Amino acid sequence: MTLNRDRLRFFSPFSTLSGDYLDKVLDKAKVLDVPKGKIIFPRGKTLPDSLYLLEGEVDLVSASFERSTRSAGSEASQVPLNNTLPTELSAVATTPVRLLQLERDFIDKVMAWSQSQDQPQNATGTVEDENDWMSYLLEAPLFARVPPGNIQQLFVRFMPHKVKANEWIVREGEPGDFFYVLEAGRAQVKDKSDRILAELGPGEYFGEEALVGDTTRNACVQMLTDGTLMKLGKADFQVLLQEPIMREVTPSEWQQLMKKPAGAVVLDVRLPLERRMGHVPESRNIPLKRMREALTELEIGPTYAVADDGGRRSYVAVQLLLQAGLDAVVLKDAPQLYSQA
Numbered sequence: 001m002t003l004n005r006d007r008l009r010f011f012s013p014f015s016t017l018s019g020d021y022l023d024k025v026l027d028k029a030k031v032l033d034v035p036k037g038k039i040i041f042p043r044g045k046t047l048p049d050s051l052y053l054l055e056g057e058v059d060l061v062s063a064s065f066e067r068s069t070r071s072a073g074s075e076a077s078q079v080p081l082n083n084t085l086p087t088e089l090s091a092v093a094t095t096p097v098r099l100l101q102l103e104r105d106f107i108d109k110v111m112a113w114s115q116s117q118d119q120p121q122n123a124t125g126t127v128e129d130e131n132d133w134m135s136y137l138l139e140a141p142l143f144a145r146v147p148p149g150n151i152q153q154l155f156v157r158f159m160p161h162k163v164k165a166n167e168w169i170v171r172e173g174e175p176g177d178f179f180y181v182l183e184a185g186r187a188q189v190k191d192k193s194d195r196i197l198a199e200l201g202p203g204e205y206f207g208e209e210a211l212v213g214d215t216t217r218n219a220c221v222q223m224l225t226d227g228t229l230m231k232l233g234k235a236d237f238q239v240l241l242q243e244p245i246m247r248e249v250t251p252s253e254w255q256q257l258m259k260k261p262a263g264a265v266v267l268d269v270r271l272p273l274e275r276r277m278g279h280v281p282e283s284r285n286i287p288l289k290r291m292r293e294a295l296t297e298l299e300i301g302p303t304y305a306v307a308d309d310g311g312r313r314s315y316v317a318v319q320l321l322l323q324a325g326l327d328a329v330v331l332k333d334a335p336q337l338y339s340q341a
Contacts, residue, residue: 003029003054003100011052011100012078013111020135021110030101040091040099041082049101050080056097060089069094108148133183133230136203141325145245154240158230169221169229176210176217179237185227190220199224211237212246212319213312245322246315247329251336254305257329263302266331269310269317278338280307280331288313295324303327307334 005022009015014025031054034040041047043063058070058081070076081091081099134155137143146154160183163169169180172192182202189198189206197219200206210217211234232241249257258264266283268275275285286294288310298304304321306314308330321328 003031007054010078013107017110024135024139025102025107025110028102028106032099032101034093034097034099036093036096038093040093040097041087043088043090044086045082046086047082048104050104050107051082051091052080052100052102053077054098054100056093056095058097059092059094061092062089072098105148109144109146109151111148133181133203137181137205140203140205140323142245142319142323145322146241147244150240150244154232154236157236157240158232161229161231163223163227163229165223165225167223169223170207170217171220172217174217176207176215177234178207179205179211179232179234179241180207180221181205181230181232183228183230186224187227188222188224190222192220208237208241208319208323209316212242213316215312242319246318248308248332249305249329250332251334254331257303257305260303265302265304266334267304267306267317269306269313274309278335279309280334280337283307286317288317291317291320295320295326298324298326300326303329305329305331307331309334 003026005019005026008022008025008029009017014022017025032051034056040051040058043061053070053072055072057072059067060070060081061067070081158181163185169187170176182200182204184202187200187206188196189200190196200221206221207217209215254264254266266280268279268283268285269288269291270285271287272285279285298321304326306317306321306328308314310317314330318328318330
């Protein structure tokens with residue numbers, strides 16, 4: 001059986017999604033085969049995934065051993081087998097069964113983003129183009145961490161701003177005031193010497209580092225073409241984007257994180273001279289100015305704790321790590337650990 005858009009639309013809540021969002025769900029979907037007689041899940045479990053019945057029959061058993069049968073293709077099968085948290089019923093495969101498995105949190109995010117339709121029109125005036133930049137953001141590791149409850153608020157507060165080719169959006173050394181997302185058009189990131197650092201297209205964003213560090217811009221951004229930017233003010237950025245994902249841990253909490261199987265690493269983002277004055281034992285020194293190029297050297301899996309002795313630099317570093325899809329936190333009161341070195 002091929003899982004496609006039409007098949008997915010049978011299930012709730014996907015019938016309301018446009019094709020682009022259905023494709024994103026399909027990319028995340030897993031199909032599981034369960035043999036006859038196997039317990040799919042017991043009663044009283046909080047499962048991270050929603051399980052939809054694609055093929056076969058399942059008996060749902062209550063605590064008093066009352067049974068009801070769920071058949072693939074029935075109206076009842078449009079909702080997940082485990083539609084409550086925790087599960088109120090046990091599920092047993094009474095025939096060979098095929099299941100659609102999707103992360104609950106991912107479904108929640110997709111539905112929130114797809115239903116944020118009350119935005120100003122973009123440069124072309126089409127809703128489809130507007131959804132494009134939203135869907136690009138949905139795929140970014142940083143935005144995947146944003147709580148679903150913040151997403152609708154975010155899109156209500158983004159403001160459209162039309163720009164012309166060759167227009168300067170930000171200049172190095174200026175104070176940071178907005179977070180920007182390219183809705184339409186292309187732009188270049190440059191340094192003061194006019195060296196090109198990157199090229200940006202629809203759905204890509206910039207301006208967050210100055211807001212996180214509460215400092216000035218560290219690069220220039222110039223439009224290559226006419227286009228439209230979506231702007232988010234500094235206060236909204238901090239409340240809706242920065243605070244929900246920027247975790248802080250104490251030294252004692254960090255000791256607990258270090259016991260996790262995936263491992264943990266302390267990063268020191270100060271300059272080597274600063275580090276000589278004291279540092280967290282066994283920490284790895286990556287000055288903030290090297291962090292971008294060092295991201296490819298860092299493994300996915302461990303939790304990276306950036307020592308807060310770097311001040312604002314530490315928070316900017318955590319932001320860069322999160323954007324790269326890595327798990328990162330700020331290690332508070334890091335100097336308390338210096339004596340152990």
